[in-house]
Amino acid sequence: NFMLTQPHSVSESPGKTVSISCTGSSGSIASNYVQWYQQRPGSAPTTMIYENNQRPSGVPDRFSGSIDSSSNSASLTISGLRTEDEAEYYCQSYNSGWVFGGGTKLTVL
Amino acid sequence: EVQLVESGGGLVQPGGSLRLSCAASGFTFSSHAMSWVRQAPGKGLEWVSAISGGGGYTYYADSVKGRFTFSRDNSKNALYLQMNSLRADDTAVYYCAKQRYALPVIDYWGQGTLVTVSS
Numbered sequence: 500n501f502m503l504t505q506p507h508s509v510s511e512s513p514g515k516t517v518s519i520s521c522t523g524s525s526g527s528i529a530s531n532y533v534q535w536y537q538q539r540p541g542s543a544p545t546t547m548i549y550e551n552n553q554r555p556s557g558v559p560d561r562f563s564g565s566i567d568s569s570s571n572s573a574s575l576t577i578s579g580l581r582t583e584d585e586a587e588y589y590c591q592s593y594n595s596g597w598v599f600g601g602g603t604k605l606t607v608l
Numbered sequence: 609e610v611q612l613v614e615s616g617g618g619l620v621q622p623g624g625s626l627r628l629s630c631a632a633s634g635f636t637f638s639s640h641a642m643s644w645v646r647q648a649p650g651k652g653l654e655w656v657s658a659i660s661g662g663g664g665y666t667y668y669a670d671s672v673k674g675r676f677t678f679s680r681d682n683s684k685n686a687l688y689l690q691m692n693s694l695r696a697d698d699t700a701v702y703y704c705a706k707q708r709y710a711l712p713v714i715d716y717w718g719q720g721t722l723v724t725v726s727s
Contacts, residue, residue: 597655
């Protein structure tokens with residue numbers, strides 16, 4: 500079964516840039532779109548990036564998504580970190596079924 | 609403004625049934641596939657089921673296949689998840705989610721409704 504692997508946690512200081520990776524277990528991650536969802540504690544998820552690198556209206560351009568076929572991974576990059584970015588981030592794609600990554604807890608300290 | 613409002617969650621005994629509803633507004637409802645995604649306490653996101661815009665096609669995770677039924681009423685902009693033979697591991701917050709047309713891509717989420725399966 501296809502799986503998406505994310506680091507359990509990452510941390511960075513306010514104002515800095517951080518990237519969260521999402522690595523596909525098999526096949527080509529570029530074969531299907533990758534999405535990124537943010538979930539703050541006690542809240543529902545919200546969509547930050549869809550279709551690899553598209554931002555919904557209202558999501559600041561500090562958030563960007565990319566695909567690296569050489570490492571079979573997707574990345575979510577957040578620049579100009581703010582304390583409000585502290586949350587759990589999930590990647591999601593599709594490969595004979597919906598697949599979510601296990602989530603990455605971002606700490607901004 | 610897209611709004612998705614879930615209802616119907618609660619406490620149910622193992623083996624029991626529950627029906628979740630989701631009221632949708634702010635978009636052309638019948639043009640979009642919809643999904644349910646759940647999150648067990650302290651765990652990650654798990655896709656549960658999807659339904660096509662017209663309602664003719666449904667898809668289920670192996671963990672709920674044969675026990676859950678997803679339906680929609682496009683005249684009422686409403687979704688329904690009938691959950692039967694509930695088990696303790698079905699305990700979760702259930703989110704209604706709007707897909708981008710027929711793509712396996714979620715662009716809007718509801719606030720969720722909690723289902724607790726316990727005796």
